[in-house]
Amino acid sequence: MNLILFGLLNIVGILLMLVIGAALLTWIERRLLGFWQDRRGPNRVGPFGSLQVVADMIKILFKQDWIPPFADPVVFVLAPAVVMVAALLAFAVVPVTPSIGIAGNLNIGILFFLAMTSLSVYSVVLAGWASNNKYSLLGGMRAAAQMVSYEVFMGLALIGVVMLTGSFSLADIVRAQQELWFVVPQFLGFIVFMIAGIAETHRLPFDLPEGENELGAGFHTEYSSMKFGMFFVGEYIGIILVSAMIVILFFGGWQGPLLPPILWFAIKTGAFVGFFILLRAALPRPRYDQLMAYGWKLMLPLSLLNIAVTGAVMLTH
């Protein structure tokens, strides 16, 4: 009984933390972008502007929830739900600490994570398709091509970590980093995984699916109100997810001296979320063919090389 209660508490706690964290991120991102551009960012509502989130939420909930007459209504409504559900489901396998986490010990944790991030491709493609609008469709097509091709070496980049650990379970991977974080032996894998992660969440500089100055807003051009909000929250949950995965796979997860494990996990994840925002502030968007060439001609060989070298080193030991 107690175990079930603890499990439920875990699920509700993580769900709440994620949704609230994603909502807060909209404010944190704007503040940080402001600082990095010598501005202040939103600082009017509440202490340091932190209630801006509440104001935005009220605004977006009361907007007209409009479905265009030319759209396919069922798919149109379904698409934003898919992105959020996929991102939240992927968090089921994230071991926050040894005790907190829904299924951190799942023996196919990494595969589950990869499967769920692949599912989010459906959301953008279906959104672009159901909108029945040229720009939305273009955005959806771009998203599909980008995410499918970056998925390939996102998976390949993880193989090195899996080889070193000998397990697909994320909790085992964290425990294997007791002595040395995997970022040292798997530096190449870390770089490739991080770049793939940025492309996977289609954040800047790889935000071509929604490139504002080319496609209007890409796949979510026709979306308004909370359906647009769900795309937004889904994107931020995706950022948290990828940051958490980087921390778990390469930076020793919850492990660290002095501070409690949950705090270590939060600090490390927060640092990577901050880095994602910094990338947005600093780098311009590449051209689409550059993006594809970069993926297939540089990242894929690098990840294959990583696997080969890791294998060779493991054999000689």
Place this chain on the structure above:
Amino acid sequence: MLSSIRTLWYTFLHLFHHSETVQYPEQMPYLAPRYRGRIVLSRDPDGEERCVSCYLCAVACPVDCISLQKTEEDGRWYPEWFRINFSRCIFCGFCEEACPTYAIQLTPDFEMSEYERENLIYEKEDLLISGTGKYPDYSFYRVSGLAIPGKGKGEAERERPPIDTRALLP
């Protein structure tokens, strides 16, 4: 690749830079003395209205926001009424440049928002100020040759008495 990392680093350093933002309602921005804001009608050092109703400002105005009516009293010209529609005004300052008597002047003040459009139509009593504005010593009637009560022909500053062209004296 290296340049991207350098860009990231320099952008990150901006976290410790001074913010350029002026927190407007709490912190007023600096406005230059010649800032073109709310329009006023000034008075000369004697406290009389400077405006002589020459209509040059109304003619110069590219958006036709100035209207006035001339009236005359003891040889001096005054505007009977003077009206500026600030919902039309573009604050170009042409009226100030056209004015021959420094009467109409633009001031460094822009806080004149209203909830109703009619409230943006300023009448003469709203425009007229008690001071001299940017030119404290200038008085049109003291330097012009026009005769008014208390100042005959040739009594203005830097003006000699009129010459009697029919006199035989050298």
